[in-house]
Amino acid sequence: MLRAVGLVKSYRAPSGAPIRVLAGVDLSVKPGELVVVTGPSGSGKSTLLNVLGLLEDGDGGDVWFEDARVSALGRGAKSRARGGYVGFLFQSFLLLPSLTALENVLLAARYVGRAGPATRRRALDLMAEVGVADRQDHFPPQLSGGEQQRVAFCRAVLNDPPLLLADEPTGSLDDANGAVILAAIRGRARAGAAVVVVSHRPEAAVGAGMVYRLRDGALESP
Ligand SMILES: Nc1ncnc2c1ncn2[C@@H]1O[C@H](COP(=O)(O)OP(=O)(O)OP(=O)(O)O)[C@@H](O)[C@H]1O
Numbered sequence: 001m002l003r004a005v006g007l008v009k010s011y012r013a014p015s016g017a018p019i020r021v022l023a024g025v026d027l028s029v030k031p032g033e034l035v036v037v038t039g040p041s042g043s044g045k046s047t048l049l050n051v052l053g054l055l056e057d058g059d060g061g062d063v064w065f066e067d068a069r070v071s072a073l074g075r076g077a078k079s080r081a082r083g084g085y086v087g088f089l090f091q092s093f094l095l096l097p098s099l100t101a102l103e104n105v106l107l108a109a110r111y112v113g114r115a116g117p118a119t120r121r122r123a124l125d126l127m128a129e130v131g132v133a134d135r136q137d138h139f140p141p142q143l144s145g146g147e148q149q150r151v152a153f154c155r156a157v158l159n160d161p162p163l164l165l166a167d168e169p170t171g172s173l174d175d176a177n178g179a180v181i182l183a184a185i186r187g188r189a190r191a192g193a194a195v196v197v198v199s200h201r202p203e204a205a206v207g208a209g210m211v212y213r214l215r216d217g218a219l220e221s222p
């Protein structure tokens, strides 16, 4: 489902000096497979997910969704591929502050032109599954960090994306709610999605097909 070959990415420090973050990352994730990526802060985990999810371009290397080399597409086609394939759970949630929790979840469906009553029911079912249905009318600033994270999870999976990329999905959650989200993420993999989770929690690795550590810009298996 997802294949990355030779991903290379550098940033420029404010001083102008290059910061090499990805130095040739290869990764392959099959449908139904859960892959966990660990690594110290600043090692490039979010950068890797952003490149895999077509949110950022690499400087080199390729990303494939099924048999399409999506890294080679133009901007518009890339964003269509993202809409059709990718559910992205951001480390910083990125909920829109002017929309309620439920509206934020439904945003995912609006992007792909699906916003009927069935979608609304599915959104509320997902919110109930992770314990935020009773906060559906709250705006993001009226939600705790962990509630925002759970709402962001619902938005990421609303469209049943074949590829789910989750960046520290339990970073703001207590053990009990973290376990609920991790179970829901494993459920996506069991339902056939290819899933990549970035996490420091050892529990995240439970049920994972592969656990990698990002080190010096490359993935190593521990
Ligand atoms: N836009 C940018 N410009 C310059 N440097 C950047 C930029 N974005 C990230 N970096 C640098 O790239 C490196 C990797 O960042 P990244 O966010 O991918 O790390 P991470 O592994 O996700 O860390 P964390 O665990 O803290 O979330 C960091 O050293 C960061 O300072």
Ligand SMILES: [Mg+2]
Binding pocket: 045, 046, 047, 091, 167
């Ligand atoms: Mg990060």
